[in-house]
Amino acid sequence: MVLENGEARSSGIVTYPGGDRVDWKSIEVPKDKAGMLELKLSWQSPRPGLQLSFEVFDEYNYPVATPGRSRRGKTRKVEIENARGTYFIRVYAQQRGDAGKYRLVATYSEKSAGPQFDPAALDLPNPPNLASIPDAIVPCDEISFDVKNPQCRSVCPLTPGAAPPGWPGCAGRCPSPPTVDNPACWATMPCPTPPDRRVKSCKFPKCDAANIDPDNPNCDPTYATVLRTEAIGEGSRIVVSAGAEKGVKPGWIGEVLKGGSDSPLEGGRFKVASVRTRESIGTVTLTPDTLKANPRVRLSAPSP
DSSP states (O other): EEEEEEEEEEEOOOEETTBBBOOOOOOOOTTTTEEEEEEEEEOOOTTOOOOOEEEEEEEOOEEEOOOOOOOSSSEEEEEEEOOSSEEEEEEEEETTEEEEEEEEEEEEEEEEEOOOOOOSSSSOOOOOOOOOOOOOOOOOOOSOOOOOOOGTTTTOOSSTTTTTOOGGGGSSSSOSSOOOGGGGGGTTTTEEEEETTSSOOOOOOOOOOOSSSSSOGGGSOOEEEEEEEEEEEEEEEEEESGGGGTTTOOEEEEEOTTSSSSSEEEEEEEEEEEESSSSEEEEESSHHHHHOOOOOEEEEEEOO
């Protein structure tokens, strides 16, 4: 931005959803001069309520000004007294859904001349010592991330690898590139090689009963519940709540489990005799009362 007759203008578009969240501008005040620099941002958004903002940095990358929100809601401005040298302005969409077409206007007025004498020649007593003051708080966001800034502890940067492993601000978020050891990545990351059953995008082949693959979720046992029992001889005929719809076939092996555990109950092993759409039928050497107290059943394809 070049000042002409004390004014400079620039415009553009920033859009967080469109991947162009930030625009950078620079402006240089007249050399060896100091004055008042005013920066005013105004914008138009595609929907009501969308917000833009800007921050001002000096030529040493130190933040010097951040505007507050105006009453009108679509303008922000700052005034920089004793402005000298070059300033950099970062115009950005604030939140993930924000976007807008903006205009940035800079006005500059030179500071009036100082006293017509040399202040250094005055004989004045030294002022009293001032108490030490705390360091200024430097704000932090996803773009201006600095691992040494305490304000960044709750921020996850946009730049991959900028935050160290285990960074608090990135908890629950999938890093870039994604890693299969992070649960936050399982729902969105591409399937790794070899496939991992935890990753949603991974597809697995139909289970080969002759070669059970423990890493293939299609080879996992099917769990069911005893629906009905009928006493026959010294045992019971049972109907369980899993059938052809879940891949169960005649000849599969069933095991009645002990209570809420995964331990087989003695006398509860059976071979599936027949299968319906949502039911399987077999015979065990357990009484109906025992089955009522232990209703969980595990079904699996027979080993070759």
